[in-house]
Amino acid sequence: MSAKTLLNVQSSGRVNGSITRETSQILINRLTGETEMQVIERDLNTGLPFVDEQWIGANFTDPEARDPHQHEVLALSDSLVKEVKQADILVLGVPVYNFNVPAVLKAWIDMICRARETFRYTENGPEGLLKGKKAYLVMASGGVPIGSEWDHASRYLKQVLGFIGITDVTVIDATQLGDDKSEALARIISKQSTQAA
Numbered sequence: 001m002s003a004k005t006l007l008n009v010q011s012s013g014r015v016n017g018s019i020t021r022e023t024s025q026i027l028i029n030r031l032t033g034e035t036e037m038q039v040i041e042r043d044l045n046t047g048l049p050f051v052d053e054q055w056i057g058a059n060f061t062d063p064e065a066r067d068p069h070q071h072e073v074l075a076l077s078d079s080l081v082k083e084v085k086q087a088d089i090l091v092l093g094v095p096v097y098n099f100n101v102p103a104v105l106k107a108w109i110d111m112i113c114r115a116r117e118t119f120r121y122t123e124n125g126p127e128g129l130l131k132g133k134k135a136y137l138v139m140a141s142g143g144v145p146i147g148s149e150w151d152h153a154s155r156y157l158k159q160v161l162g163f164i165g166i167t168d169v170t171v172i173d174a175t176q177l178g179d180d181k182s183e184a185l186a187r188i189i190s191k192q193s194t195q196a197a
């Protein structure tokens with residue numbers, strides 16, 4: 001059996017002292033310690049472009065009919081989609097910013113939700129195409145309780161990941177793991193694998 005692939009997507013604007021980055025790394029160490037895995041790093045800290053007129057025009061043009069410029073416009077989005085498709089496991093570092101996800105993480109979502117690539121329209125409505133993947137949302141806030149009605153970030157991410165087919169989503173509040181985060185995360189992982197078995 002070939003090694004699994006883990007995609008690590010980090011969105012905190014902080015590089016030093018970031019709770020979501022540190023906790024995600026501990027989680028990844030635990031996951032890769034148990035099974036051999038290839039890890040793809042996608043740090044959103046340096047920013048992503050927003051969708052604009054050219055991007056929308058290219059995306060809504062049939063792939064066979066796209067001109068070279070349109071392929072160029074979609075190149076980054078294509079790479080991001082490829083990374084998500086490759087991944088068996090996604091780890092998303094998610095600080096709560098103004099009750100929701102950081103803008104750069106929303107920009108990433110806009111780049112990976114692509115008709116025909118990650119979802120499609122059927123007679124019964126939209127269908128997510130990324131089946132069989134597992135996602136961990138490693139979250140932190142400065143006061144808004146994760147999972148409460150004030151936390152629009154975890155609810156939104158679960159909805160949009162489900163839309164593209166990723167329905168197995170575990171939300172981890174990195175601020176509530178106690179002193180031994182590694183042990184607490186190991187317990188969460190083992191609970192997940194027991195439930196999946």
Ligand SMILES: Cc1cc2nc3c(=O)[nH]c(=O)nc-3n(C[C@H](O)[C@H](O)[C@H](O)COP(=O)(O)O)c2cc1C
Pocket residue numbers: 012013014017018019020021094095096097098099100140141142143144145
């Ligand atoms: C721009 C910005 C907006 C924030 N908005 C919220 C918020 O709406 N609610 C909240 O509880 N914490 C908020 N915080 C606090 C962060 O969620 C908290 O510091 C968290 O630890 C950040 O994640 P990090 O440590 O990985 O950078 C905000 C922080 C920043 C920088």
